[in-house]
Amino acid sequence: MGGWAKSWQMSTERRHQRRVELYKLRNQSLQAEKVAIADVESLMAAHDAVNRRWLDYELDVGKLIDFPLMTDVREPLTVAFLRAKREADGLRPSAAKELTAPSRLEAYRASVNAFEVAFAVAEREAKRIRDTNFSGPERLRLATARKLLRLAENDAATPAERQAAYKRARRELDGLIVLPDATVAALEEKVAPMLDSGRPSDSPQR
Structure with a gap:
């Protein structure tokens, strides 16, 4: 046991x-x-x-x-x-x-x-x-684009002014800077709604 x-x-x-x-x-x-x-x-x-x-x-x-x-x-x-x-x-x-x-x-x-x-x-x-890295004329185009984009985003500007500024800014940047898709989308989201809202009222004046 x-x-x-x-x-x-x-x-x-x-x-x-x-x-x-x-x-x-x-x-x-x-x-x-x-x-x-x-x-x-x-x-x-x-x-x-x-x-x-x-x-x-x-x-x-x-x-x-x-x-x-x-x-x-x-x-x-x-x-x-x-x-x-x-x-x-x-x-x-x-x-x-x-x-x-x-x-x-x-x-x-x-x-x-x-x-x-x-x-x-x-x-x-x-x-x-x-x-x-850019030439003098290219730097001038960049500076112009920067000013135009500020105008395109400015709520105090008229829709016609904003639309013209946005389109011209894109032309100034063309060939200088490749904007990512996300950048373009963010810019257009900020600018385009105001431009769209102004287009109908501007049409008769053209």
Whole structure:
């Protein structure tokens, strides 16, 4: 009986030890998952921050006129940050909890870091050179386009004035700066409704 009791006690202790070890493993796994999710959320926030900095240019044609390098795909620095953006966007998960595999997490981390660096380098160079890569007449066209766009967005101007300014600004920029589709859409959303509302009343005067 004594031997059986001792054997039973040892078996019970082993089962208890296994349960403790399983609990520890599960707890460690949960903690690791929480850390990984927090890490991904931090990376996604950094990713969003760079995208917002890019949108500041993409949705503001005035800034693109001031810093044309940001959309000039002939410039290696511009190509580098656009490529880095595309890679980071492609690796980004739809939710942080979906990216817990260490290899995927490290790939996303590297892509976000590369995007941050590439954008910062391109932006610094764009602010340094501004429009100095253009000739004198081309810089004059850029300045004219900038003034015309301000007029096109001016609520105090008549619809006819705004329409003429917008069309002429686009002609001045043609061949100098390639405006991204998002930039054109944002500009037209800001200007076109007011132009459209003024066209019927202007028609009889023409």
